[in-house]
Amino acid sequence: MTDTVTDRFLRYAVIDTQSDPRSASQPSTDKQKTLGRLLVEELLAIGLEDAHLDEHGYVYATIPATVDKPVPVICFCSHMDTAPDFTGTGVRPQILRNYQGGDIVLPGDTSQVIRVAENRALADQIGNDIVTSDGTTLLGADDKAGLAEIVTATARLMADPSIPHGVIKLLFTPDEEIGRGVDKVDLKKLGAEFAYTVDGETAGHLEDETFSADGVEIEIQGVAIHPGFAKGRMENAIRIAGEIVARLPHRLAPETTAGRAGFIHPTDLSGAMEKARISLIIRDFEEHGLVEKEELLESIVKTVMADYPGSTYSFRVQRQYRNMKVVLDRHPEIVENALEAIRRAGMTPVRGSIRGGTDGSRLSFMGLPTANLFAGGHAFHSPTEWVSVQDMERAVQTLVELARIWAERA
Structure with a gap:
């Protein structure tokens, strides 16, 4: 498949996948499975023969190894749901090409403005293409940008067997935004040793600590x-x-x-x-x-x-x-390999802490040590959410380099 990361993101963003904290079902909203089924179709088309959606709304898949030597099995993980904080129904993505600075007024609701004073990261986006909603809904970059980046990286790895890498597992979860993202995950079936959630913000950032x-x-x-x-x-x-x-x-x-x-x-x-x-x-x-x-x-x-x-x-x-740093400090290679991947993708890595949590927080304490990589989105959980095309492409390259590094250092 030749779709760009932007093609994929725009396709995923228009699917309403809001989770519901008042629902007792798993997943909390059946509409999350709509995106899950699309992801499975795309992964199968790319060549991942075992891609499937289970009854609890999780997508599992395996990228086969291209090397014979033993390499730790790593997992790339993102979540499919969007936050209940603001509506995700009827998303109409907008692309502002060649951003030249200044506030961005959203066309669907002109009272919604992405202000430079509140989004310092915009200063690094001059000349880039900025994706937003029209201001009446969430955009869903949290975490459909992560999904698009993982699937696009998978397509590149499958299309180029000359890239050395071990077995890589994919896990797409429901209900992360309401704290149930890993309630029903089957880690034995997943079969990974270490993992990365792709659910962070600014390009080049890696978080190994949470609240x-x-x-x-x-x-x-x-x-x-x-x-x-x-x-x-x-x-x-x-x-x-x-x-x-x-x-x-x-x-x-x-x-x-x-x-x-x-x-x-x-x-x-x-x-x-x-x-x-x-x-x-x-x-x-x-x-x-x-x-x-x-x-x-x-x-x-x-x-x-x-x-x-x-x-x-x-x-x-x-x-x-709990703070995942307690677990990750026992496996320094998880962070070291990610920092090197960010460097190889052309960025200066920034290691930080999250004033929040990710699926990786719980996965780490369930036996799957998990750090958090940037996905490029900003202003999560609000109608002024945005992500740049170029930062999503940097995330794709980081994942490809990360796969390569684990094989090189095995």
């Missing part, structure tokens, strides 16, 4: 009574929940933290006079930082509840994922 993450659910049982007879008796669960949220330290909010500082972030508040619920996420790069923030949060809850003696609460912490 550690927990979720907290607080349920408040108030005292309900007719408001006409409430004096001295009612304890309104909604009001209690509001007081708890109001006392969260502003200095520990996502909007006031950066770098290696973690946060406490309320994500949902619902309820009635009798019962209310607060959902929060806790993030920190260090395990002790998570514990400190959870202890602080519960102390706030206890302080508020002391003023409501007739009410009770429950405080439940749910482990989500």
Whole structure:
């Protein structure tokens, strides 16, 4: 197949694959399988004979080796779903050719503007071709750019058997955006030793560290009574929940933290006079930082509840994922080989940390050490999301070089 990475990306971007955190099914939305089936068709056409979509919405495939010597089996992984934060229905990609600087006004909703002041990476895109949505939807570069790059790299490897590489596994996952991306993955069937998610941002970047993450659910049982007879008796669960949220330290909010500082972030508040619920996420790069923030949060809850003696609460912490650096530091070749691949693709590598998580966070602790490579997208989860054609091509070349390096160094 001679499709460019841009051809593939534009084809994938128009397929609605939003995941749904309220759904209990796997995958959470059946429409993710629509893209999965297309990916399988393309991989089969390229020559990957075992490409298939399983009942849980995962795509598996194998690129056969071109060398006889033993080479560690690596995996390239991206996710098919887009975030629930903004609609992904009716995506209309736009290509701004030969970008010459300045803000980009999106034609479908002119109030949506990709501003240079908010997107410093645009300074490196002069002369490049910028892909955006029309401003009324997500673009879906997170992570359909990664999918397009992996499939295009696969096509190049299959078309040129002179490139030395070992067996390479492909894994495309559903529901990454809602934290379920690897819930049903079959690592035994996958059969890889090490992996790379292609789900990062700026070209040339590699991340080997993520937040550690927990979720907290607080349920408040108030005292309900007719408001006409409430004096001295009612304890309104909604009001209690509001007081708890109001006392969260502003200095520990996502909007006031950066770098290696973690946060406490309320994500949902619902309820009635009798019962209310607060959902929060806790993030920190260090395990002790998570514990400190959870202890602080519960102390706030206890302080508020002391003023409501007739009410009770429950405080439940749910482990989500942990900093993958703990695992990756035991396998330095994963990062070293990726940094060299980025150099060979003509970029200066930048090693960094993610203020978030990827499928690789959980895969690493499930026994598949996984680093995160750039995919080139920016402004994820918003209608001002964008990616450049040239950065997607750099990602393709990086993957081809990475395959070669693992064989050379085996």
